[in-house]
Amino acid sequence: MRLYFILAAILFSNASFSQNKYNPLSKPNTYNQADNPNYWKNKAPAGYWQQDVHYTITANIDETKDIIDATEQLVYWNNSPDDLNELYFHLYQNAFTPNSYCSELHNQNQKEINYGRYEKEGLGTVVKNLKVDGKLVETILDNTILKVILNEPLKSGDKITINMDFKTYFDTGSLRRRMKTFNAFGNTHYDGVLWYPRIAVYDKKFGWTKDQHLGKEFYGDFGTFDVELTFASNYIVEATGALQNRDEVMPASLREKLDIKNFANKPWNSPPSIIIPYDSLSRKTWIYHAENVHDFAFTADPTYRIGEAEWNGIRAISLVQEPHASRWQNAADFAAKVIQVFSEDIGMYVYNKIIVADARDGMEYPMITLDSGSDPGYRGLLAHEIGHQWFYAQVGSNETYRAAMDEGFTQFLTAWALTKIDGDYLVREKPSSKYGIRFTKDVKAIDSRVYYGYLRDATKYNDPALNTHSDDFGSALGHGGGYRHVYYKTGAMLYNLQYVLGDELFLEAMQHYFQKWKMAHPYFEDFRESIIEYTKVDLNWFFDQWLETSKTIDYSINNVKNTTEDNFEITFERKGEMQMPIDFSVYTNDGKEYKYHIPNHWFVKNTDATVLNKWHAWGKLYPKYTAIVNIPSGIERVVIDPTNRLADKYMLNNVSKVPIKVDFDSRIWNMADWKQYELNIRPDVWYNNYDGVKLGFHINGDYMNYHHKVDASVWLNTALLQDYNYYDYYQNEYNPFSYRFNYNTGLDKFSKHTDITLHSRILGGLNLNKIKLKKYDYSKKNMFYASFKSMYRAKESDLRYTNYKVWESDKFNNTASFGWTHSYKYKGGDGKINIELTSSSIGSDYDYSKLVLTSIHKSKLGKLQLNTRLFGQYGSGTNWAGESRLNLAGANSEDLMENKYTRAEGFIPDQWLGYGITTNHFQMGGGLNLRGYAGYYAPEINYEGNYVLTYNGTSGASISVELEFQNILSSDRFFGLPFKSYLFADAGVINTTEITRENYKEAFSKVRSDAGLGFALTLNVWGPLQMVKPITLRLDLPFLLNRYPSVDEDYYQTNRFVVGIGRTF
Secondary structure (H helix, E strand, O other): OHHHHHHHHHHHHHOOOOOOOOOOOOOOOOOOOOOOOOOHHHOOOOOOOOOEEEEEEEEEEEOOOOEEEEEEEEEEEOOOOOOEEEEEEEOHHHHHOOOOHHHHHHHHOOOOOOOOOOHHHOOOEEEEEEEEOOEEOEEEEEOOEEEEEEEEEEOOOOEEEEEEEEEEEOOOOOOOOOOEEEEEOOEEEEEEOOOOOEEOOEEOOOEEOOOOOOOOOOOOOOEEEEEEEEEEOOOEEEEOOEEOOHHHHOOHHHHHHOEHHHHOOOOOOOOOOOOOOOOOOOEEEEEEEEEEEOOOOEEEEOOEEEEEEEEOOEEEEEEEEHHHHHHOOOHHHHHHHHHHHHHHHOOOOOOOEEEEEEOOOOEEEOOEEEEOOOOOOOHHHHHHHHHOOOEOOOEOOOOOOOHHHOHHHHHHHHHHHHHHHHOOEOOOOOOOOHHHHHHOOOOEHHHHHHHHHHHHHHOOOOOOOOOOOOOOOOOOOOOOOOHHHHOHHHHHHHHHHHHHHOHHHHHHHHHHHHHHHOOEOOOHHHHHHHHHHHHOOOOHHHHHHHHHOOOOEOEEEEEEEEOOOOEEEEEEEEOOOOOOOEEEEEEEOOOOEEEEEEOOOOOOOOOOOEEOOOOOOOOOOOOEEEEEEEOOOOEEEEEEOOOOOOOEOOHHHOEOOOOEEEEEOOOOOOOOOOOOEEEEEEEEEEEEOOOEEEEEEEEEEEEOOOEEEEEEEEEEEOOOOOOOOOOOOOOOOOOOEEEEEEEEEEOOOOOOOEEEEEEEEEEOOEEEEEEEEEEEOOOOOEEEEEEEEEEEOOOHHHHHHOOOOOOOOOOEEEEEEEEEEEEEEEOOEEEEEEEEEEEEOOOOOOEEEEEEEEEEEEEEEOOEEEEEEEEEEEEEEEEOOHHHOEEOOOOOHHHHOOOOOOOOOOOOOHHHOOOEOOOOOEOOOOOOOOHHHOOEOOEEEOOOOOEEEOOEEOOEEEEEEEEEOHHHOOOOEEOOEEEEEEEEEEEEEEEOOOOOOOOOOOOEOOOEEEEEEEEEEEEOOEOOEOOOOOEEEEEEEEEEEOOOOOOOOOOEOOOOOEEEEOOOO
16 A cells, blocks of 8 residues: 555656646646656756746737836746755846946946936846745845745755746847837837747756846746737737737738738738737737746737748747748748758757747747748848757757857858758858859858858967856957857867767767757766767867867878878878877779778777878877878879868868969859868059059968968059150169068967067069068957068169159168057047157168157047047157158158058159148048148247247147048948048147257247138949948048148138048048
């Protein structure tokens, strides 16, 4: 009899007091029953437990106030071995109010915050009348965490019922909130996410998980949701779970009117039709029931139109705003295909539906994804968010703690689905021009979604350890601080796990992990244990490297040596810190391929390659390995991993012959190819008055936009269209050819965030050579640099190129410079400070030095923008180069050589150049920047009684201010081009004699100033060419000069103007 009662009690407990057959699609709650195959108790790993929840929420969404007014009942089962004295709830929407942890994080990152109307009042989610088992309890609120102190402990194995009233406020502040509302073509759109008080997870690893919400990830208990949502009757609603009253809220006649096919030919973004007129007194209640879920979300919009497809009884439903319907016609079909791929390859989808919604977002919730875009561009987003139904919705890891567990796994699935459905290469929208179509290169899905994102940082030694708290990647916002690698590095890790295990074993191991941890809460250690458990392979070396370190893969082929007639020695070197097995292929002179595999441990994957002796090495142990192969016809080349799954950060040494791809430089943007060095060539035609037409070619090349960046041009100077009148005497002494060569590469292997630049040119009559070393700190806010530069004009005729005749021939102007640049942000703007010390150096024919301080700030003042520049220079020396002196009005001649339009005569009208007794009309930003004095000698009698020209000097200080006001005008565009209008004022002083300790107060000129109105037009559209640098043309009207030329009539004149290329600062 005693045994009977024990057995009955066990069965009674497992059935959770329910006598109903398991049915997740309708009431009552059958989640925690013995016949639910997805319930954790029916398949739990040994010693595992998790809590159960049953939410019942009734909510009214007030479209006139954007407020959810609701009641919530939560039945909470304590399945832990612990007695609980308190509970914790997440109130996620409190994160976006002033004084929140999220706001503080933004403040510390110098991000300006604009709060919405409710956020300003501290209104996110407000809870009232919270009771436990019918009794009021004490609560303590700490921003997004609500602590509930129980009147009595919740014993292990018991349950309690919590009731509360709450209001949650939609808002439109600038903080990145997912629960949002926006104007959808005159209607209010609602995304209801993280909208209700949600009990925190109590698990074996942490106990209560009480992380403050900082705008990223979240974590919840599995169970059941019964939710009623009341909206105005014109809203179309979808949500987590099965709709219980479909005939009432979505009768067949209405569903037919809303079908997406009815709007297949509707012009994009044209106004929506009105299918259900708005009536403020008419409302509908949408009733949902969901089991095996840990969250509940909804989306609602009067303009939603519906598409539907099905696979294996699972409904794929697309919701699209009617004005976007024409390019969402395949969304439901594509979603169904994604469900099929993941169900067949990873594990069967347990829910009855999947929603993909046009909701200006990219987020996932159980059974529903909030998306954006249009076909084909949205395919990657849909695949990613649907992938979260496997890793987030079904495998419910603690993504607040380790976001890689869901984001990274899903990023892997994104590439997997795109490849399975569309093939290796992305389906992308065709460029609008034939030229763009011709030169836009196809991109592999696996490269676009995984490898490029990871390797562009790994190749710089800048990828983080994955086993890092989701909110602790440099305390950065969004995907900054390395957070993006919870996506990319994790995706690369999984593809490299496939590379290690072989395709079949890898997929089986992933399926095992999914089945074991479906509807449960795994951590990284559980994933590791699950893979090792199934494969029975020691993979600790693999997971230790990928999860716990920032080690990277870099293998090279050092040598291929013919030792005997048919035998070859191939020497490999492990240059990176990470060890991996190696697949390589030998391609022969007669076109054959021989495949080889070098294990790094005892395990050998299933492969058709010839297996060689293992290379068991790490750290400094055995960095090199020599393979002996028999190739009768001789070796054409050797390639490491032709499948391109090994995430090697430097592929140039993975082939015995450096892989270089030469292509036409189309000026069309294409993703960098991590498998080879890219070299681009295009013709280059230029002109100046002395060389005439310059015919040449331009080359640029790099690896991953970082290593060995080359940018060079060579020209043959033809003298065609040369300005004969001016150059009669020197007509044939122009330089017969010109070149410009620039090389830059990273030095992160030796010093993080460091690069070196080598520059050489003979151009515009100037021989210039320069070397520059730059180092950034981790935040990229500080840069330190050192450089050496040599300038030389060999002969008298070289001086004829220049716009301003201040250079000397046959003299070296050699300088060394050391500097520091600090960039920073503050509320409402950003700033940059630069301090640079420059001095004449070895081999120079001049002797001078200068210390320069420049400070630039750009601040928003409502619709206005205030730009300021503070400048100061102290110079000393006995023999200054004329081209390096400090100019009163703008850039000196040394700086003009850095702009292609000003380094030689030919583009600026002669009459706008030069100096005289009144102002002229060309000004380039720089120097003291008193633009109104361009071309003016600025004569003055100094304190010694000497008559001096103050248009240049060696020391000075100035301030420039610009107040942009184009945003208060009707448009900031001019014929579709960016257009700026501003008021400006400049003021400064310059030395009039050599400065000494005795005269430093009197050694400067009187203050000169100017003020006026300016305009800047940026030419940034060049037809199909995407990578042509924009050009800004500037017109400044300095109406006011406080020290005007004697030939002028007054301080104020309306006919003064200066033209410039680029902004003054």
